[in-house]
Amino acid sequence: MKSESPGPLIRIEGLSKWYQMGGETIKALDCVSLTVYQGDFVAIIGPSGSGKSTLMNMIGCLDVPTEGSYRLDGVEISAMNDNQLADIRNTKIGFIFQGFNLLPKLTAIENVELPLIYRGVPTRKRKAMAMDALEKVGLGERMHHRPSELSGGQQQRVAIARALAANPPILLADEPTGALDTKTGKEVLEMIQHINGQGHTIVLITHDLSIAQQAKRVIRIQDGKLYEDWSDAG
Amino acid sequence: MNMYQGIKMALGSIMSNKLRAFLTMLGIMIGVASVISLVSLGQGSTQKVTEQVQSLGSNLLTVNVTGRGAQTSLSYDEVLTLQEKPGIDAVAPVVSSRVTVKAGNKNTEVTVEGTDASYETVRDFHAQEGRFLLPIDVQFRQKVALLGASTAEELFGFVSPLNNYVQINGIPFKVVGVLEEKGDSMSGANDEKVIIPISTAERILASPGVRTIYVQAESPEQVEMAEAQLEAMLTKKFKGDEDSYRIFNQQDLLESVSSVNSTLTMMLSGIAGISLLVGGIGIMNIMLVSVTERTREIGIRKAIGAKKRDILFQFLIESVVLSGLGGLIGVALGVGGAYAIGHFSDTSVVFSWDVTLLSFGFSLFVGIFFGLFPANKAANLKPIEALRFE
Numbered sequence: 001m002k003s004e005s006p007g008p009l010i011r012i013e014g015l016s017k018w019y020q021m022g023g024e025t026i027k028a029l030d031c032v033s034l035t036v037y038q039g040d041f042v043a044i045i046g047p048s049g050s051g052k053s054t055l056m057n058m059i060g061c062l063d064v065p066t067e068g069s070y071r072l073d074g075v076e077i078s079a080m081n082d083n084q085l086a087d088i089r090n091t092k093i094g095f096i097f098q099g100f101n102l103l104p105k106l107t108a109i110e111n112v113e114l115p116l117i118y119r120g121v122p123t124r125k126r127k128a129m130a131m132d133a134l135e136k137v138g139l140g141e142r143m144h145h146r147p148s149e150l151s152g153g154q155q156q157r158v159a160i161a162r163a164l165a166a167n168p169p170i171l172l173a174d175e176p177t178g179a180l181d182t183k184t185g186k187e188v189l190e191m192i193q194h195i196n197g198q199g200h201t202i203v204l205i206t207h208d209l210s211i212a213q214q215a216k217r218v219i220r221i222q223d224g225k226l227y228e229d230w231s232d233a234g
Numbered sequence: 235m236n237m238y239q240g241i242k243m244a245l246g247s248i249m250s251n252k253l254r255a256f257l258t259m260l261g262i263m264i265g266v267a268s269v270i271s272l273v274s275l276g277q278g279s280t281q282k283v284t285e286q287v288q289s290l291g292s293n294l295l296t297v298n299v300t301g302r303g304a305q306t307s308l309s310y311d312e313v314l315t316l317q318e319k320p321g322i323d324a325v326a327p328v329v330s331s332r333v334t335v336k337a338g339n340k341n342t343e344v345t346v347e348g349t350d351a352s353y354e355t356v357r358d359f360h361a362q363e364g365r366f367l368l369p370i371d372v373q374f375r376q377k378v379a380l381l382g383a384s385t386a387e388e389l390f391g392f393v394s395p396l397n398n399y400v401q402i403n404g405i406p407f408k409v410v411g412v413l414e415e416k417g418d419s420m421s422g423a424n425d426e427k428v429i430i431p432i433s434t435a436e437r438i439l440a441s442p443g444v445r446t447i448y449v450q451a452e453s454p455e456q457v458e459m460a461e462a463q464l465e466a467m468l469t470k471k472f473k474g475d476e477d478s479y480r481i482f483n484q485q486d487l488l489e490s491v492s493s494v495n496s497t498l499t500m501m502l503s504g505i506a507g508i509s510l511l512v513g514g515i516g517i518m519n520i521m522l523v524s525v526t527e528r529t530r531e532i533g534i535r536k537a538i539g540a541k542k543r544d545i546l547f548q549f550l551i552e553s554v555v556l557s558g559l560g561g562l563i564g565v566a567l568g569v570g571g572a573y574a575i576g577h578f579s580d581t582s583v584v585f586s587w588d589v590t591l592l593s594f595g596f597s598l599f600v601g602i603f604f605g606l607f608p609a610n611k612a613a614n615l616k617p618i619e620a621l622r623f624e
Contacts, residue, residue, distance in 0.1 A: 057618055060537070062537060062617050062618050062621075063618055082541075082542055083541050083542060083543075086536065086539055086540060086541040086542070087539065087541070089536075089537060089538065089539045090538065090539020090540075091539070095537050095538060097621075101530075101533075101534045101537070101621070102534075103531055103534060103535075105246065105247070105250050106246075114535070114538055115538040115539050117239050118535075118538065118539040118540050118541070118544055119539065162538065166539075
C-alpha cells in the first residue's frame with residue numbers, strides 16, 4: 001500500500017457548496033472542515049437532505065466546491081477542470097455505490113477492468129490486476145459472469161473489486177449496504193473492514209448508525225455542518 | 235484509452251443490439267448501394283452509346299440536304315466531286331425511300347438505300363455473305379440488292395437469300411449479299427434495309443437527287459477541314475442559305491451523348507447522395523436515443539475516470555462503425571447488384587473503383603458528421619446528474 005505521503009490524505013478547509021434553486025440559495029455544505037489520514041475508516045452519517053450526498057460528491061471529486069479548499073493527497077482539487085477531475089477520480093478514488101452501478105452488458109472482469117482502461121494500462125497487465133482484485137473479494141470463480149447472473153452481494157463485491165483494482169488511496173462507499181439484505185450487507189461491511197485492515201483508507205457514507213459504528217471514526221452531518229462524534233470512535 | 239479499446243467497446247455495444255444496428259445501417263446501405271449500381275449503369279450506357287456511335291465509322295460526317303426552293307437535292311455527279319476536296323477521303327451518297335420488298339409470298343416494308351461501293355468503307359458496313367456493291371453495278375444500273383440481316387431473315391427464313399430474287403416496288407432484284415448485323419443505333423434500324431445501286435434507285439424511286447451523304451475524313455484531325463469544305467460547297471450550291479443543309483459531325487454527336495449521360499449520372503448520384511444523407515440523419519437519431527438510454531452508463535464511466543474525450547470517442551466510433559459497416563455492406567450490395575443487372579439484362583455495366591471508394595468514404599464522413607452531435611452531448615453530461623438518472 002502507498003503510505004509514504006506525509007500529510008493527511010484529505011484536508012478540507014472552510015468548504016461550502018451552494019445551489020441556486022428557484023431564486024433561493026441553498027447551502028448544502030456550510031463552511032465544513034475535515035481531515036482524514038492514511039489508513040483511516042471514516043463513516044459520515046446523516047439523514048437525507050443533510051448535505052451528505054453533496055459532501056460525497058465533493059470528496060469523490062464529482063463536483064467542485066463554491067468556496068473553500070480541498071486537498072486530496074496533497075493536490076488542490078477546488079480549481080480543477082473536468083478533465084483533471086476525471087484523472088483524479090481515476091487514480092485517487094475508488095467508488096462503491098449503493099446501486100452497485102455495474103455496466104450490465106459487461107462481465108465481472110470487464111467491469112473491473114474499466115477504470116484501468118481509462119488509465120491506459122496495457123491489456124495483459126490490466127487483466128492480471130483485475131483478476132487479482134476479483135480474487136481479493138472472493139469472486140475468482142465468477143469472473144466471466146454478467147452482473148445479472150450474480151447475486152446482490154456478489155455484484156457489490158464486483159463493485160468493490162472495481163474500486164480496488166486501480167489501487168486508489170481512498171475508497172469512497174456511498175450506502176454500500178443500502179440495496180442489500182441484512183446478512184449480505186453485513187458480509188459486505190466485513191469485507192470493507194478487511195480491506196481497511198489491509199491499509200486502504202475508507203470513507204463510508206450512510207444514514208444507518210449501526211453501520212456507521214463499524215468505522216473507526218464517525219462524523220455526523222446535519223444541515224450542511226459536520227460534527228465529529230468522538231465517543232463512538234472504535 | 236487507445237483506439238483498439240474504443241473500437242472493441244463500440245463493436246460490443248453495437249453487437250448487443252443487432253436488429254437496431256442493422257436498421258440504423260439500412261439507410262447508409264441503400265444509399266451506398268444505389269450510388270454504386272446507378273453510376274455503374276450510367277457509365278455502362280455511356281460506354282455502349284459511345285461504342286455505337288463509333289461503330290458507325292470513324293471520321294464520319296453526315297450531310298442531310300433539305301434544299302432551298304426547287305433545288306432540294308444534289309446530283310450524284312455533284313457529290314462525287316466532293317471526293318477531290320482536301321481532307322475528304324471518300325463520300326457515299328444515299329438516295330433513300332420506304333418501299334415494299336417482296337420475296338415469294340412474303341413481303342415487308344423497309345428502307346431502301348441507293349448508294350455506291352464507297353458506302354462499305356465510309357459506313358464500315360460490310361457484307362457477311364456474298365458481296366457488296368461494285369462500281370460496275372452503279373455504272374450499268376444493275377438490278378442487284380443487298381439485304382439487311384433482319385430483312386433477309388424475314389423474307390427467306392434461314393435459307394440463304396443469295397442469288398434469289400426480291401421484288402422492290404414490283405421490279406425483280408437479284409440478291410448478291412447479306413449485310414452484317416449491326417443492331418439498332420441512333421441512325422435507325424441498321425438491319426432492316428435493302429441496299430441497291432444508286433443509279434438504279436434514282437430510276438425506280440422516281441426521286442432523283444441525293445439528300446444524304448456520308449463523308450469520310452482522311453483522319454480525325456481532318457474532320458474539321460472536311461466539314462469546312464462541305465460547308466463551302468453547300469453554301470455555294472444553295473446560295474448562302476445555311477438552313478438548306480445540315481452537317482452532323484461524329485465528334486459533336488459523341489460529345490452531346492456523353493454530356494447527356496453525365497448529366498443523368500450526376501442526377502442519379504445526387505439522388506443517391508441524398509439517401510445517404512437521410513441515412514446519416516437516421517444514425518444521428520439512433521445515437522441520440524442511445525445516449526439518453528445510456529446516461530447512467532456514461533455517469534458510471536465518468537465517475538470511474540473516463541474523460542470527456544473518452545466518452546466522445548466511444549460514441550463517435552460507434553456511429554462511424556455503424557456507418558462504415560453499412561457502407562461496406564452497401565458496397566457489396568451495389569457491386570453485386572450492378573453485376574446482377576448486367577448479367578440478367580442486356581444493359582451494360584461499367585464498374586468504377588473511384589465511385590465505390592468515394593461513396594464508402596462519404597458514408598464514413600456521414601458517420602463522423604452525424605455522430606459528432608450525439609457524442610458531444612454524451613461527453614458533456616455531468617457525472618453527478620448522469621449517475622442520478624434512472
